[in-house]
Amino acid sequence: MAINWFKYSAPTTFYGLAGKLIPWFAISSALLFAVGLYIGFVVAPVDYQQGEFYRIIFIHVPASILSMFLYLVMAGYAALGLIFNTRLSSMMATAIAPTGALFAFISLWTGALWGKPMWGAWWVWDARLTSELILLFLYLGFIALHASIDDPRRADRASALLAIVGSVNVPIIYFSVKWWNTLHQGSTIKFSGTSMHVAMQQAMFTVLVACWLYAIAVVLARVRSIILERERNTTWINELPEVRS
Amino acid sequence: MRKTKPETLTDMKPRHKRFVFIIAAVAGLAVAVGLVLNALESNVSLYFTPTQVFNNEAPHGRSFRIGGLVEEGSVKRDADGLTVNFVITDRHKSIQVIYKGILPDLFTEGKGVVAQGRVEADGLMRADEVLAKHDENYMAPEAADALKKAEAANAAAAAAAAPASAPAAPSSAK
Numbered sequence: 001m002a003i004n005w006f007k008y009s010a011p012t013t014f015y016g017l018a019g020k021l022i023p024w025f026a027i028s029s030a031l032l033f034a035v036g037l038y039i040g041f042v043v044a045p046v047d048y049q050q051g052e053f054y055r056i057i058f059i060h061v062p063a064s065i066l067s068m069f070l071y072l073v074m075a076g077y078a079a080l081g082l083i084f085n086t087r088l089s090s091m092m093a094t095a096i097a098p099t100g101a102l103f104a105f106i107s108l109w110t111g112a113l114w115g116k117p118m119w120g121a122w123w124v125w126d127a128r129l130t131s132e133l134i135l136l137f138l139y140l141g142f143i144a145l146h147a148s149i150d151d152p153r154r155a156d157r158a159s160a161l162l163a164i165v166g167s168v169n170v171p172i173i174y175f176s177v178k179w180w181n182t183l184h185q186g187s188t189i190k191f192s193g194t195s196m197h198v199a200m201q202q203a204m205f206t207v208l209v210a211c212w213l214y215a216i217a218v219v220l221a222r223v224r225s226i227i228l229e230r231e232r233n234t235t236w237i238n239e240l241p242e243v244r245s
Numbered sequence: 246m247r248k249t250k251p252e253t254l255t256d257m258k259p260r261h262k263r264f265v266f267i268i269a270a271v272a273g274l275a276v277a278v279g280l281v282l283n284a285l286e287s288n289v290s291l292y293f294t295p296t297q298v299f300n301n302e303a304p305h306g307r308s309f310r311i312g313g314l315v316e317e318g319s320v321k322r323d324a325d326g327l328t329v330n331f332v333i334t335d336r337h338k339s340i341q342v343i344y345k346g347i348l349p350d351l352f353t354e355g356k357g358v359v360a361q362g363r364v365e366a367d368g369l370m371r372a373d374e375v376l377a378k379h380d381e382n383y384m385a386p387e388a389a390d391a392l393k394k395a396e397a398a399n400a401a402a403a404a405a406a407a408p409a410s411a412p413a414a415p416s417s418a419k
Contacts (some may be wrong), residue, residue: 048389049351051377057383083263119376120349164267168275172282179282181290181312183359188381196383239341 011227015185018220025220029213032128036206044199056114057200061189062208064107066215067135068170070100074142075167078160088223090156091230093163094146095223099137108132121182127176128184131169138166152230193240292359295338303364311340311370312359312378320354333358333370340364344372351377 008014027113040058047054062202081090125184142159149155163234177186188196189204196204231237238244257265282289291301292312303309319332328345331354342360352358357378364370366376384392 014416045385045387049353049356049382050384054383067338079267082267083260107260118351118379120347120352121374121376124291124376127289164271165274168271168278172278179289180286181292181294183291183312183376184376185379185381188383196386197385200383 003019004134007090009086011091011231014088015224015227018224022217023218025213025217027082029210029217032206032210032213036203036208037212039199040203044203045197047208050118053114053117056110058203058207060107060110060114061204062211063103063110064132065208066211067100067103067107068173070096070103070215071135071138071163071170072167074100075163078156078163081156082160082164087230088227090152091223092219092228093160094156095219095226096215097139097143097146097216098222101136101143103211103215104132104136104139121183124183126182126184127180128182131173131176134169135166135173138162138169142166184242294335295340296335297334298340298364299338306363307363308363308373310359310361311342311364312357313352315352315356315358317354331358333360340370341368342370342372342375344375346375348375350379351379356380 008017037058040055044055046052074093077089077093079094080086081093108129111132115124116122142162145162146155146159149158176182177184188194194201226242228237279352283410287302292310295311295313297303298311303311313333313335315346316332316334316339319330321330322328327347328343329348330341330343332339332341334340342362343361344362352375358377359376360370360372361374362370362372
């Protein structure tokens with residue numbers, strides 16, 4: 001067939017494609033953030049128990065979902081890099097890690113801000129909170145391990161192993177509220193549906209999509225820098241207009 | 246590319262070997278972690294239910310947490326305004342709790358609570374910390390009111406339908 005499915009799996013072609021896609025993802029992310037946060041902070045009604053405090057879910061929940069999802073994507077890319085020895089996969093894994101760590105941190109931080117007025121404690125060592133903290137440490141460990149090995153190919157392989165092993169933690173985070181007694185409440189959004197107020201749902205899903213698009217835009221920008229850095233000795237990089245000038 | 250299906254591990258391409266190895270390693274690790282967490286069951290849980298306490302599953306002589314609902318109508322404040330008495334229940338067994346301090350905003354009768362402290366010989370828990378546990382429901386106040394009214398109406402209808410039954414249906418309107 002004429003279509004080459006793997007055309008954009010090479011850094012050479014992907015670099016240009018990523019550059020073209022970034023503005024689209026960035027602009028739509030900004031728009032959706034504005035819409036979602038407006039619905040969440042202005043349109044959505046107060047909660048019958050938690051009053052205005054509940055509004056932190058519009059940041060807390062999308063950040064938590066993204067922190068778990070990005071970890072699986074990162075581990076997936078790391079595994080692809082390990083199995084097929086593709087350069088771009090490992091670069092993608094490296095590019096995703098800081099954004100994932102950011103979302104894990106936002107999730108923990110907003111959770112603490114919520115916990116103090118609602119539960120009466122900034123932090124408790126329950127299964128949900130602890131496993132999310134481990135997720136943050138896995139991200140930081142991945143970044144640190146990658147940075148501590150000079151040879152990028154060896155760094156890729158070592159950190160890929162850590163990423164793959166750590167992916168066992170993600171289902172633990174998700175099911176922790178089901179498996180054990182936790183202070184953290186159970187899932188509101190279940191696979192079988194949700195009982196949430198419609199405006200609250202709209203706000204949460206809009207911000208979730210916005211976070212998603214933000215993550216894609218930032219990861220693409222970061223992977224472009226990684227490509228430039230790692231392939232700096234190749235001819236195609238030195239022939240790029242932005243490099244030559 | 247490949248002429249025949251690989252029969253053994255030695256016939257496989259390196260990348261297929263790596264793939265199988267990674268899948269096997271992750272599966273093995275998941276099983277190991279699962280077993281460890283299963284063994285740690287009671288240590289991973291944040292609190293014990295009153296039923297577990299009555300079944301002697303909770304630790305003796307040291308501080309632990311009890312979780313459940315604050316029994317309706319059980320909250321009593323002492324004259325000093327700080328000491329609070331209430332009952333934690335799981336609708337099966339109940340435990341009386343005494344706590345001196347500031348309660349979280351969400352602490353209400355009929356809602357989730359987690360108290361940490363020691364259970365003394367008299368069966369009372371002297372709590373050092375009381376945390377509120379909110380549920381996964383998010384509703385507008387009007388929706389919550391409508392739900393309550395519907396429940397009360399249902400209860401009234403049930404009571405009217407069976408006037409002969411001796412104890413009246415518990416009034417949920419509160």
